[in-house]
Amino acid sequence: MGRKPKGTSARESTPMMRQYLAAKEQYKDFLLLFRVGDFYESFHDDARQVSEAINIVLTRRSNGGASEIPMAGFPFHAAEGYIAKLVQKGFKVAICDQVEDPSQAKGIVRREITDIVTPGVTYSEKILDGRQNNWLCSVAFSGSGRQKKAGIAFMDVTTAEFRIVEPRMDSLADMLQSIQPSEVLVSSREKGFRDALRKMLGSEILVTLQDEWMFTPDNARQILQKQFRTHSLKGFGIERAEAGSIAAAVILQYLEETQRQKLQYITRISLLDDSKYMTLDLQTRRNLEIVSSMQDGSEQGSLFRVVDHTCTPMGSRLLKNWLLHPLRQKAPIELRLDAVGELLQDGVLRGKLREMLKGMHDMERALARIATGRSVPREVLMMGKALEALPGFQSLLSDVSSRHLAALSSAISPLPDLARTISQAIDPEAGAGMREGGFIRSGCNDRLDELRSLSSHARERLLEIQQQERQRTSISTLKVQYNKVFGYYIEVSKANRDKVPDDYEKKQTLVNAERYTIPALKEYESAILTAEEEGIALELELFRELSAAIAKEAGTLQADASLVAELDCLASFAVAAEAYGYCKPLVTEGRGMRITEGRHPVLERILGVDEAYVANDCSFDEQERMRIVTGPNMAGKSSYLRQIGLITLLAQVGSFVPAASAEIGLVDRIFTRVGASDNLASGESTFLVEMHEAASILNNATPDSLILLDEVGRGTSTFDGMSIAWAMSEYIHTQLGARTLFATHYHELAELEERFAGIYNYNATVTESGDKVIFLRRIVRGASDNSYGIEVARMAGMPSMVIERAKELLAGMEKKDIEMSEHRSGTSAALPTQIYLFEEEERKLRRAIERLDLDRMTPIDALIELRKLQELASGEG
Incomplete structure (x- = not known):
């Protein structure tokens, strides 16, 4: 991938193509999407693969001389759908964006890699299934001979769930199959292991080789301590899991390539103890049809489909994880059973709980998008509403007899100040778009209110200028108007052009009219457009600050989301028990x-x-x-x-x-x-x-x-x-x-x-x-x-x-x-x-x-x- 055709050296290329080739050299194993104006373009071999994979036209462009190079692209505003298709076909995609305003650029526009999207690293709702996790996995080894140990780390970047496990070598395949990763990272030294992984998990699995130096204990310790801001890993219970810690650090380094400072929402990591959870190998999961049918691989006809009555995507994902990792210890099983029993017996409590759950947003995935700058105002608003709903769960469960339900309720942290901040900042009518502004509430920021005031009085000021000019020119049909191409202008019919004053400056000639501008209108136009641009920029800045404030509470928000998800699962079991006549074992x-x-x-x-x-x-x-x-x-x-x-x-x-x-x-x-x-x-x-x-x-x-x-x-x-x-x-x-x-x-x-x-x-x-x-x-x-x-x-x-x-x-x-x-x-x-x-x-x-x-x-x-x-x-x- 990324091979340059003959005669296409960096020296012979245009400045923009030299910029492209430099980025491609850094990301050789990725399909590189290069922002050019309103399009993402791919070139050379990448263009051929993109054209074939998503069925778009392969064209050619000049390379500054007689040579031409293959090119394929699509509009940037439709990029998410096209990128989703590429990733679903197993490609890794690097996105190279324009990071400065072309109108302000001195020479070629500066571009940088702003994101990577791979099967294991994606936040796109077009790719993800809200009802299941999308695991990015890493496998590392420590020791040698009989002392050799395997470590597996797996993370869902959209929920920040991050776990490590150190299975026996002879159980490595079973554990990987139970995780069902979308992508696996291994050391470049383990090229032979890559083939073994594809045999274990299927030939379509993406196995990505990483530099050998990343797989060392010292490097792993530094990376993990930096990420979690600790002096040791004892608090997470992973200080002795050397192979697992190495694998975890590799995942963080892989994400650091493009997420850079956007990983602060990853606040937790835990050791999956196989003495606490049952491992189900591939054939057992398949033969018992736990999460998918043997017939066609769909959920229809699976155990999951029968018992999944959850109300939230968070609950559905957790339920699937529970089914794939049953408990092995009596005490936590009995706690769950007692909770399900109370919800089964108290239909009123169960009904109210489920009604509240139906109003909950997917807090886990919303947080990930907010923390990484991918969110929209409506999603932040829904996060605020979810926080506002949390005290209601505590109130509803205040008198329960089940120890587990009581513990879940008391562990919830509603964060009322953050909920209030979100409510005061985001307009309740805010949509998904941000380019036109208008998503920050009035009264949230004084300077924004001033700028909006100037814009809001535009109609009044236009009518004033129109009335003044009609009186001055004696042209009763004169109109002051605006469009995005020519800005503000005065339109006069051709029948009245002899009455146009000398200080009118022509802007455009139409069939039946002429368009002009005057100094007063120019001054107004400059002021109003500056106010609009400054207002939108200020809204975006306020939104980034709010997103950062939400990200700072990532640990608490993730814990709250987990608690809500567990309540959802327990209520789901109670619904199934009542509907199907199940008994308490x-x-x-x-x-x-x-x-x-x-x-x-x-x-x-x-x-x-x-x-x-x-x-x-x-x-x-x-x-x-x-x-x-x-x-x-x-x-x-x-x-x-x-x-x-x-x-x-x-x-x-x-x-x-x-x-x-x-x-x-x-x-x-x-x-x-x-x-x-x-x-x-x-x-x-x-x-x-x-x-x-x-x-x-x-x-x-x-x-x-x-x-x-x-x-x-x-x-x-x-x-x-x-x-x-x-x-x-x-x-x-x-x-x-x-x-x-x-x-x-x-x-x-x-x-x-x-x-x-x-x-x-x-x-x-x-x-x-x-x-x-x-x-x-x-x-x-x-x-x-x-x-x-x-x-x-x-x-x-x-x-x-x-x-x-x-x-x-x-x-x-x-x-x-x-x-x-x-x-x-x-x-x-x-x-x-x-x-x-x-x-x-x-x-x-x-x-x-x-x-x-x-x-x-x-x-x-x-x-x-x-x-x-x-x-x-x-x-x-």
Whole structure:
């Protein structure tokens, strides 16, 4: 990007192009938008990319000689929309503006880079979604070898939320996926890591390389202490988080490039403690459809869409963050649940609270725009109204019984003086525009009132001059008028031009009239235009001073906004609980779980009133740790697994849950392995992706985790798949001890119940009526012995000829399976062939396995060795 065509050296360029090339040299990796008059222009390769990206005409301009250069541009007043399109396509944009009045410039107009806009650094409402954060992320490392640590910092520049986290190296990908950044900053020394990031987050993610010197502990300490005006970082709890602090400092330096002195609104930074919050990996977020649907990636069909009844953008963003980072500690969960319970029971209180919330402006994003000079008067006025509303929240919540609601109320700081200052300064009729002035209230500034008085009397003075000149010239139709091109003038019809005095100076000739000026009118014009220009300039200065005063209170305003957002989330949970019949869960620190008549929160809403969702129970205790759930497709196995995961997640977020009753022992993580997908762009088949996900679960789950497995091993041959599923079940039960739900078509896994205490069989029930199968979607005790796959194929519309042939083949296979079992065992009561493999060859396999050093193998490597041993022991190898 930014390559100059042949023959275009700085020496050969015009003065303006030399200015452009100097700016482009500084911002090589950006599309440079260069202000020329009323347009933003791009040149050379940038012009080609801009033209193609936003579908505008590519033209050419002279470069001071015979050569011409490519050029593409758009009007500056429409810049936000065009820049939004560029950023949405993954470009970084540098804006080079005119920073002096062209009429006052001596030579070429001075220009400077005044802003950068990237996917992670934007304040544009055309790009941002008010209901979710836009994270700029940075990744840094400290130490080496086994002592190497990863640090992640992430900031939403529009809300000033700034956090760091230091995950384990093997959890780095999970953490980044849970953040969902729009842009990631890494050291230029970590170019290889850039490719790994794109693999983790998707090829469309923007990864920006930064200079290596920025990633040092000493530099980080200085940057952070300067930003937060402290002598140490102990007050933020990040003094020992070296890698995370480095990453945070890199973000601040990246912003400093263009924001310069406009970062004072960033007043807080906190450590995201993974002992307090649950990390949800990509597949769990996707499989449980927490914030987006697997179908099309939209919010429709997601848990977020069901429980989001928030009234403010601040509340909606916070709710999404809560769902993606559930709590892991009992005390804060119970505080939220008690608050939701009170708001649920007191409908009057909830109604008044939500009515007040509906009138609240997005304080967080308004503050960011105000502090960085991007705001308009109407937004400042709305900030003032939000501040005026804060005492009302305190009054409303003065008698609540919930400790959490009371604490939120008492923590609010209304800032009445600032609210009054804003009210006295900004005209209530102020709009979005500022170029014409008129947005500062009368009475706010004496000098402004004087200048306005002069302007306001313009009509009277014009009438005076008009009357005087009519009397002096005896031209009764003479008019004194004004337009933006010629200013103030006297218009006389051509029929009366012989009466025009000699001191009249002609300005313009029209078809039927002449336009003139006189010294008195010139003097008036100069005075009035000077007053208008000075008045607008003074208004802008007063507005900047007011914005600076608001920015000084950034810390308090951000805290107030967070408190309001939390009230919004709690009220939203109460609305959902009342509307959908949710119950208050009992959260314990044990490893048990007891859910009575649990429901899938999303599916029951999709089904609506026409079809009632079939509720099911689920329980875990020290005796029952794993459920093997068999049964046909469409019978409800997958929904059952997901509903348990979603009920657990909602409980640990602090929400009521869709069940008649629920007791949830805290889980540290929820793991899922559901469905079939591939990553062919990276050379990974469906089965390899499945095994990667399964390995991640086995390597990261703990006894406090909840594991949801759906159809593991279906991507390979029957024996391979069943072996993997069996071995995984054994490993989870004997080595991890985690609460596990395993839905499978391998009915042979029902044998596990007889072999291991704590594993129990359940099945999704069906009933047969004639040659049809009815799915009851009830999960009951016991194993299933039929997948009813042919019936599902019939329901899908498979041709009847195919269905009948499939039945014939199935009957033949089942007969052969029975015959083989009888031949090998000498009894008609033998287990099917697949189970015979485990029964008959078990001793040989176990002796061979004992010779393996399984402690040094990953679970998947061990499974591969197991398959080799199976083939050898059965004579296949």
